[in-house]
Amino acid sequence: MFRHQKELQFEVKVDRPDPMLARQIQEVLGGQFDEMTVMMQYLFQGFNCRGEEKYKDMLMDIGTEEIGHVEMLCSLISQLLDGASPEDQAEAAKDPATAAIMGGINPQHLLVSGLGGLPTNSNGVPWNGSYIVASGNLLADMRSNLHAESQGRLQVARLYHMTKDEGVRATFRKMLARDRYHQYQWMEAINELEEKNGVVVPASFPPEAEKESQPEAYEFWNLSEGAESEEGPWATGSAPDGSGEYVYIKDPVAKGQVPNPEIPDTSLHHDLTRKKVFSK
Template identity: 90%
Template sequence: MFRHQKELQFEVKVDRPDPMFARQVQEVLGGQFGEMTVMMQYLFQGFNCRGEEKYKDMLMDIGTEEIGHVEMLCALISQLLDGATPAEQQKAAEDPVTAAIMGGINPQHLLVSGLGGLPSNSNGVPWNGSYIVASGNLLADMRSNLHAESQGRLQVARLYHMTTDEGVRATFRKMLARDRYHQYQWMAAIQELEEKNGVVVPASFPPEAEMESQPEAYEFWNLSEGTESSEGLWATGSAPDGTGDYVYVSNPVPKGQIYAPVIPATELHHDLDGKASDK
């Protein structure tokens, strides 16, 4: 079950309305790496978790917190839209630079939500369930969570520098702080799972089936001009799990055959012989 409390997790109080900035904030609400995505990702991972109870409990804790972050951003967008009218859209259009960069007010904030937040990104594209990852493999999912938090925090940090409204910035600072902890949290979970099962996903796939001893499992292929990539840790030393040493292949050559597809039946109308089918 879920239970809602009326108080927001942190205070949301803007200094002044800014309908055009409300449009930008939509990205961290309903964009690919917005709060709606991490909320749904963590909750579905938690709902479906079959591992140790501590992982399920942790996922449900943070997933529920993200519901509160969605609520905070809706409150922020609502305050930024206070007093917005169609005249504001016209005002933005009078400044070509502003219109080109910001795109003016999102008309759906007026027409669809009545001055409220929307489940969409900054260009009005609806949020999509395909943004989330919930594979059932804890290590794979925790790595995806770290990626999502990293991208989301990056976008909030960019928005922070796009406004001088101290009230908005105060809200963003709280979000940045929580996103910092969430990154720490996923790093800790990843470390714990790697120590338990190894660093490669899936750990349960039998090595003999993949023939892990084959050289391709440790080779870096130089397939772009230059050799600067040879200077990275991925090209020298040993694999993280100690099962082999990396090899830098400076001039890789193909190891497969030249593939020639079979000519399909004429009913598929590829017209490969230059003639149309008479059927």
């Protein structure tokens, strides 16, 4: 059960309207790494969580908080659009000074939402459910959550430097602080799950099940010009789980065969002869 509380989690108050900034903020509301994405991602992971209740509760707690962040951003966008009108956009085409202020307004803020936030990114592309990850594997999902919070916080930090509006910046600082804490939460959960089950997903398919393919799990194939990639810890030393030693393959050689596919039936109109391209 969800219950809406009228007060926002944090105060949202802008110094002055800024339709261009409102358009830019749409990216962290309805873009790929936005508040809508993490809201839906955490909630669906929580809805479908099986097993230890503490993980479900954490997912639901943070997912519910993200609902509040979506509302905060909608309020922020609405305040930045206060006073905007179709006439303003028409006027912007005439006067360079007005254009500097109003010329970047998102037409959908006027035509579609009536001066409110939209479930779209900064270019008007609708939010997409394929952005979210909810696989049912806790470690895989927590790693995806850490990635989402990292990208989202990065974008808010970039927006922070795109405005001098102290009211907007105050809201951003709250979001940056919460996104930092959420990264801590996912890192703690990831560490705990790795200690329980190991660092590789899924833990239920162990290295020994790979049988003759096990050596392939430790080889770094150098497939670019130069050998600088050998200098990284990913190319020498032990695997994080201690199951093997890395091997750097400086000049890798293909181990497979040349494909020799059958020519399709003529009714498929590939316009190819029945003659084999390669001989066995």
